Structure formats: C-alpha cells, structure tokens
Amino acid sequence: MKRTIIISLVALLSLVLISGVAHAAVSGPCANCHTMHYSQGGSPDASWGSGGPYDFLLTNDCIGCHTTSGADPYVNGYPFVKSTAGSFSSSACLAGGFFAVTDSVGNNNDVAHSLGNTNAPAGIAAAENSWYTGSTDGLSCAGTNGCHGNQTDLSDMVAIKGGHHDPSAYRILYVGTSAVLGTGAADYEEALISGSGTVHNVYSATVGGPSISELCGKCHSDFHGSDDTNAASPFIRHPTDVAIPTTWDIYVNFATEWTGDADAMRNHPLGFNAETETVGNARVTCLSCHRAHGTEYNDCLRWDYNATQIAGGSGTEGCLGCHSRQR
Ligand code: HEC
Ligand code: HEC
Ligand code: HEC
Ligand code: HEC
Ligand code: HEC
Numbered sequence: 001m002k003r004t005i006i007i008s009l010v011a012l013l014s015l016v017l018i019s020g021v022a023h024a025a026v027s028g029p030c031a032n033c034h035t036m037h038y039s040q041g042g043s044p045d046a047s048w049g050s051g052g053p054y055d056f057l058l059t060n061d062c063i064g065c066h067t068t069s070g071a072d073p074y075v076n077g078y079p080f081v082k083s084t085a086g087s088f089s090s091s092a093c094l095a096g097g098f099f100a101v102t103d104s105v106g107n108n109n110d111v112a113h114s115l116g117n118t119n120a121p122a123g124i125a126a127a128e129n130s131w132y133t134g135s136t137d138g139l140s141c142a143g144t145n146g147c148h149g150n151q152t153d154l155s156d157m158v159a160i161k162g163g164h165h166d167p168s169a170y171r172i173l174y175v176g177t178s179a180v181l182g183t184g185a186a187d188y189e190e191a192l193i194s195g196s197g198t199v200h201n202v203y204s205a206t207v208g209g210p211s212i213s214e215l216c217g218k219c220h221s222d223f224h225g226s227d228d229t230n231a232a233s234p235f236i237r238h239p240t241d242v243a244i245p246t247t248w249d250i251y252v253n254f255a256t257e258w259t260g261d262a263d264a265m266r267n268h269p270l271g272f273n274a275e276t277e278t279v280g281n282a283r284v285t286c287l288s289c290h291r292a293h294g295t296e297y298n299d300c301l302r303w304d305y306n307a308t309q310i311a312g313g314s315g316t317e318g319c320l321g322c323h324s325r326q327r
Contacts, residue, residue: 002005009064025188035059055157062141062156063099063115074097074190081293089296090303094188095201096171097291097300106139112294113147115139123223132219147215147292148172175210175218182212188215198262205241205283211279213240216286224286238289241271244282249324254279257321267302268321284322 026033038044038053049060058065063306068080071087073094081098082088088098105118115228116138124132133154134145142149142156149159149172163172181204191197203212217224224240225231231242244250250264251256258264258279271285272278290300297304304319310326320327 012214024184025167028168033059033065055155056161058157074188079188087198090156091194093193093291093295094190095185095193095291096188097293097295099293108299111296111298113139113292115141121219123220125221128221129219134219142172147218150174151176151218166216170199170204170212173212173215175214178210180204180212180215181207181209192262192265195262198260198265200265200269202277203271203285203287205273205285207272207274211241213286216290216292238284240288241273241283243273244279244284244322247326248322250322251279254282257316258282263317264321267317268319288322289318 034057035045035048035053036057038048038057044052045059047059049064051061051064052059054061056190063082065078066080067082067084068075068078069084070271071085071092073080073088073092079094080088082101082103083098083204084101086101097112099115100110103112103114103116106114106119108119108122118135118138120135121129121132131144131151134140134292137145137154140146140156143153145154146156146306149156149161149163151159151174153159160172163169170182171180171184171260173180180239183202185192185199185201187199189200192200205211205213213224223237225237229326231239244254250270258270259277268288269285270282270288271282273283274281289302289323291302292300294300295302299305305318308319316324318326
C-alpha cells in the first residue's frame with residue numbers, strides 16, 4: 001500500500017515535471033489589467049497603453065505589458081521581455097531573452113526577433129508554412145504571424161485567449177493545436193541567469209507531443225530537419241532533438257556537468273525526451289544555443305559564436321559544453 005502511494009506520487013511528480021499540468025495563471029485585481037471603458041475621468045489613464053481600446057478590455061497590448069523601463073526583468077509578477085532603457089543583458093534577462101530596444105532590423109542578421117518586420121524566416125519551407133502571414137502582416141507575438149498561441153487566428157489576443165487565466169500549454173505555445181510540452185521555472189529563470197540559483201525550465205525534446213524545437217520549426221522548418229537534415233552523422237545542418245552520445249563528458253559526468261551545474265543550464269541547456277531529467281533522455285534543442293526573443297549576441301545566441309575556440313582554455317561552455325572532444 002505504502003509502495004503504491006510512493007509510486008503514484010513519483011508518477012504524479014514526473015507528470016507535473018513535463019506534461020504541462022502546472023502553468024502559472026495571472027493573479028491580482030482585475031483593475032490592474034482590464035478597463036471596462038478605456039476611460040478614467042474622461043480619458044485613458046496615464047498608466048495604460050495609449051493605443052487602446054484593446055481586445056478583451058485590456059489596459060495594454062502584449063509588448064506594452066511585457067516591457068519595462070527598468071533593469072529588473074521580473075517585477076510584481078510581470079515577466080518582461082524588453083527594457084526601453086536597454087539594460088537587459090546575458091546576466092539580467094529571463095529565459096526567453098529579450099527584444100532589442102529598437103526592434104526593426106529584421107533580416108535574420110541581428111541580435112533578436114524583430115517584431116513587425118516582413119522578412120521570411122531563414123529555413124522556412126513554404127509548403128509547410130502556408131499558415132504564416134508575417135510576410136505581409138509583420139512578425140508578431142502570437143497567432144498566424146507569431147510564436148505564441150494558436151496558428152489559426154490573426155489577432156494575437158484571440159490566438160492566446162484563455163492562456164493567461166487558464167494556461168494549458170508551456171508558455172502558451174502550440175504547434176497547430178497541440179500544446180508544446182515543458183515545465184516553466186516559476187521565476188522564468190531570473191535567479192539562474194543572474195547567478196543565484198539552479199531552478200530552470202525543463203525543455204521537451206519530443207515526448208509524444210511537440211518539443212520546443214518543433215515550435216521553432218513552425219517557421220524555420222528546414223533547420224529542424226523536417227526536410228533536409230539527416231537523422232544521423234554526418235549531419236548537414238546542426239541536429240536538434242537527437243540524443244547526447246553516451247561517450248561525451250556531459251553524458252559520462254552528468255552529475256557534475258548538468259545536475260546542479262548552473263553554468264551548463266544557462267549556457268547550453270539540454271532538452272529531455274521523457275518525463276524525467278535523466279541522462280538517457282538528454283538531447284540537444286534549438287534553445288541549447290539560442291534564446292527565443294533575442295540576446296546581446298548575433299543570431300539570438302547564448303554566447304558569441306565568433307569567439308568560440310577549439311581548446312578554448314576557460315571554455316567548457318557553449319559548443320564545448322557538449323562537444324568535449326573539442327575542448
Ligand atoms: C495580471 C493581468 C490580469 C488580471 C489581474 C486579470 N486579467 Fe483577465 N486577462 C488578462 C489578459 C492578458 C487577457 C487576454 C489574454 C488571454 O486570455 O490570455 C485576459 C483575458 C480575460 C478574459 C477573456 C478570456 C477568457 O479567459 O475568457 C476575461 C473574461 C477576463 N480576462 C476576465 C478577468 C477578470 C474578471 C479578472 C479579475 C477577477 C481578470 N480578468 C484579471 C490579464 C489579466
Ligand atoms: C512565427 C514564426 C517564427 C517562429 C515560430 C520562430 N521564428 Fe525565428 N524568425 C522568424 C522570422 C520572421 C525571422 C526573420 C526576421 C528577424 O530576423 O527578426 C526569424 C529570425 C530568427 C533568427 C535570426 C534573428 C536575427 O535577426 O539574428 C533566429 C536565430 C531565430 N529566428 C531563431 C528561432 C528560434 C530558436 C525559434 C524557436 C524558439 C524561432 N526562431 C521561432 C520567425 C519565427
Ligand atoms: C494586461 C497585461 C498583459 C497583457 C496585455 C499580456 N500579458 Fe502576458 N502576462 C502578463 C502577466 C502579469 C504574466 C505573468 C503570469 C504569471 O506567471 O503569473 C504574463 C505571462 C505571460 C506568459 C507566460 C505564461 C506562463 O506560461 O507562465 C506568456 C507566454 C505571455 N504572458 C505572453 C503574452 C502575449 C503573447 C500577449 C499578447 C497576445 C500577452 N502576454 C499579453 C500580463 C500581460
Ligand atoms: C548547436 C547550436 C545551435 C543549435 C542547436 C541551433 N542553432 Fe541556430 N544558429 C547557431 C549558430 C552558431 C548560428 C549562427 C552561425 C551559423 O549559422 O553558422 C545560428 C543561426 C541561426 C539562424 C540565422 C540564420 C541566418 O540565415 O542568418 C536561425 C534562423 C537559426 N539559427 C534558427 C535555429 C533553429 C530554428 C534551431 C532549431 C531547429 C536552431 N537554430 C538550432 C547555433 C545553433
Ligand atoms: C546541447 C549540446 C550541444 C551543443 C551546445 C552543441 N552541440 Fe553540436 N551536436 C550535439 C549533438 C547531440 C550532435 C549529434 C552528435 C551525434 O549524434 O553524433 C551534434 C552534432 C554536431 C556536429 C556534426 C557532427 C557529425 O557527426 O556530423 C557539429 C559539427 C557540431 N555539432 C558542432 C557544434 C558547434 C560548432 C556548436 C556551437 C555553436 C555545437 N555543436 C553546440 C550537441 C550539441
């Protein structure tokens with residue numbers, strides 16, 4: 001009996017770990033986020049966005065609520081993905097990284113996803129991405145021209161409807177109508193990134209549902225291997241959702257090079273192909289090298305690729321974090 005209870009507890013815990021049961025819902029007074037008439041004393045309140053009235057009676061739009069003028073990326077329960085002060089960096093941001101202060105270059109060739117731009121995503125396979133309307137509507141946060149929410153609604157708010165109050169997918173992310181799997185750190189990795197903790201997101205790398213890399217593959221499909229990446233060595237593009245070879249140091253020394261190693265979790269995180277973060281389930285994902293929104297480095301990378309050297313001395317991070325033979 002006792003054993004059964006323990007087993008079910010373990011099963012429950014592992015379910016919570018990656019199946020997306022526990023996602024954070026918004027809290028606080030309705031008035032913090034909704035206005036019934038978009039009017040306060042005859043005109044919009046100064047604390048609201050100026051472009052309203054907004055869908056769902058909101059006081060702002062996505063980037064309005066998720067932008068700060070300060071340097072702290074997580075304040076009063078608001079996760080910020082952009083700082084107008086330009087003060088976010090690789091040690092002061094959340095797991096998704098951050099959009100650039102002036103976010104308009106948008107040519108696959110700067111440091112961030114550029115909202116509003118109409119360039120095609122590098123690696124797009126037209127046949128699979130016919131739903132994407134960013135080439136005319138501009139890249140957006142959600143919906144048919146963005147990353148969050150469903151792929152069927154043009155309006156970013158409609159596409160994520162219900163996500164903030166009744167979240168059912170990892171970070172309100174979907175491939176088609178299937179929820180992306182994963183478990184989000186409650187502080188969005190603020191502590192891990194600033195160097196004061198090891199609590200981290202658990203990325204899925206195919207667990208019988210869409211992985212985080214498949215999310216990227218919605219738009220960058222060729223890079224996820226749906227078309228022209230081999231499934232085995234020699235690879236012709238860097239693979240994702242493939243296993244870490246058993247001979248590599250990060251596999252052999254999993255306890256010291258992953259579990260409890262904050263640098264590894266920050267700089268070259270692994271994805272997992274099952275409910276538990278064990279070495280046999282460890283895989284490489286798009287987010288092993290990139291942050292989703294942007295970083296201070298080219299191509300939304302977690303580190304400066306041009307500065308990565310073979311036998312880099314100090315370097316067991318980035319590429320060398322996994323490729324120990326090159327250290
Ligand atoms: C911290 C901000 C925040 C607070 C507080 C908040 N909401 Fe919302 N609410 C949102 C956002 C953002 C959306 C639109 C996006 C979404 O649905 O994910 C939304 C959507 C809604 C919707 C439409 C979608 C749905 O779930 O049916 C309703 C209705 C709603 N809120 C009611 C309320 C009520 C009532 C309260 C207070 C008891 C409240 N909200 C408090 C942020 C908030
Ligand atoms: C909704 C479509 C869409 C999805 C989903 C998407 N991207 Fe992109 N991505 C784009 C577009 C459009 C561009 C080109 C415009 C630009 O550079 O901002 C781009 C550019 C990029 C760039 C180059 C940015 C630069 O300017 O240096 C990187 C790196 C990138 N994406 C990685 C990712 C990763 C990793 C994911 C998954 C977390 C992802 N993308 C998901 C649309 C998407
Ligand atoms: C009225 C303010 C407001 C608006 C508008 C808003 N958000 Fe949020 N959002 C929040 C707050 C507050 C949270 C923090 C919820 C938590 O973790 O407690 C949040 C959380 C999130 C999360 C993380 C959810 C999770 O899994 O933990 C995502 C993703 C997100 N928002 C995306 C969006 C997108 C995309 C839009 C526009 C379509 C949007 N938000 C519009 C206030 C807002
Ligand atoms: C092993 C690390 C690594 C992984 C995994 C990885 N990338 Fe990259 N990515 C890079 C590096 C490094 C660059 C820039 C230099 C280069 O392309 O050689 C880059 C560049 C890009 C660019 C810009 C391409 C351009 O035309 O400028 C996009 C878009 C991109 N990656 C998307 C993705 C997506 C989507 C995935 C997952 C399917 C992914 N990456 C997985 C390391 C990685
Ligand atoms: C999270 C771990 C991880 C990181 C970080 C990583 N890789 Fe990889 N890489 C892999 C895995 C796993 C494979 C597939 C190995 C296999 O199955 O033989 C691979 C394959 C490769 C290959 C192809 C090898 C072949 O046999 O075809 C090259 C080259 C490569 N990586 C270079 C890089 C470079 C350069 C970087 C940094 C920009 C990088 N990798 C970062 C995990 C990683």
